[in-house]
Amino acid sequence: MNDARKSAKAQGNDMPVVYVVDDDPSIREALVDLFLSIRTEAHAFEGAQDLLENADLQRPGCILLDVRLPGANGLDFQLHLEKLGNRMPIIFMTGHGDIPMSVRAMKAGAVDFLAKPFRDQDILDAVSVAFQKDRDVRQQSAANGAVADLAKSLTRREHEVMAAVVQGLMNKQIAFNLGISEITVKLHRGNVMRKMEARSVADLVRKAELLGL
Amino acid sequence: MNDARKSAKAQGNDMPVVYVVDDDPSIREALVDLFLSIRTEAHAFEGAQDLLENADLQRPGCILLDVRLPGANGLDFQLHLEKLGNRMPIIFMTGHGDIPMSVRAMKAGAVDFLAKPFRDQDILDAVSVAFQKDRDVRQQSAANGAVADLAKSLTRREHEVMAAVVQGLMNKQIAFNLGISEITVKLHRGNVMRKMEARSVADLVRKAELLGL
DNA sequence: GTCGAACCCATACGTTGGTATAGTTTCGCG
């Protein structure tokens, strides 16, 4: 089992994985077996610390988390992961949870909150939703990242010109606002279009919106 | 009380209102009093039917709903409202709820799910959040509606030209695609800009995105 | 110091966009 966990950190697989976190070894094993039965990779962890140290949280997939963790609270761990910038979808399980707990978890973005006992199918459905959510987030994030990378190659002036262009200002207006000549604006503008790989102003507007302008 | 309810349907107030739905008269009264104490308009209803018939659900505000309604299920009522196109935020209360209930409600977009007994402050906080959510939704909806109204005045051709423009096509390309001359495209394009009240292509792109293009 | 990056400007030329004017055709409606 230790080998299996280590490999989870090492390999850069594209198939989604389920990280099971529960302090009960028999439950861990049962869940991992359940996922293996549908040919889905799964790895078990004893607690939050174990997960953080031994799992590759950058991989596509989701976390199946018992609310009551040894040492830490599952809900706090959820917030902790978010602070770390981790966006892996989380599904909670609990044997002794209550309504406020579940509400708090769902408000914080949990995919589901399953009260034991639950059917295998409930887990599988939740994981399926979590996988889809992860794919969506990753796709969005990849698109944003690609645009952000392009934007990094812009100089300060080019940034300013781009901002003005997507506001719909004319070259002469941009020139006046920046205190430079119109011909220079055209120069920067051309550079922006090339660097941002935008084939039209409409294209540029959409890419700029991904940057939050 | 009946008068107060009627007036709720009649007047077109801009201040947000809370519609309390609970089958227990003493709870209804206590909650309405609570909201009056913070100068917030509130009206009580016995059940789903009562609410649908006697409340103005187009007003800004939110619904405070007991999960166990006489006759109907609160969660089903939530879905029913959504099918009716109503977007009023819902806060659930319950004395005998369970976790699956709360999870289902939150998944369906409920603002909160409060298990009795709860503190007055919990209710007030939830209502505050619900009011804010309602304001946000309404603001977004108003912006969309305004653009949609403008778009209604476009002819079919103008629509087609707009779609092509926001794709970043040049006039000559648009002309070729539509099988018309470039000068005609310019004509339509000018009409589109005027009717959509867009002062630049960037402006038009953003408005078109609100229309779902 | 010299090299490159960033920034700036000008002339020149061609393309694209925008508007105005004026006219034709088609089509649905009262």
Added chain:
DNA sequence: CGCGAAACTATACCAACGTATGGGTTCGAC
């Protein structure tokens, strides 16, 4: 039938855009 809306076209003209060429300054890094 007559009328208006929608769609289309043409000529003409001006504004805005885009790029190429050539050259200038500043500033920090090597």
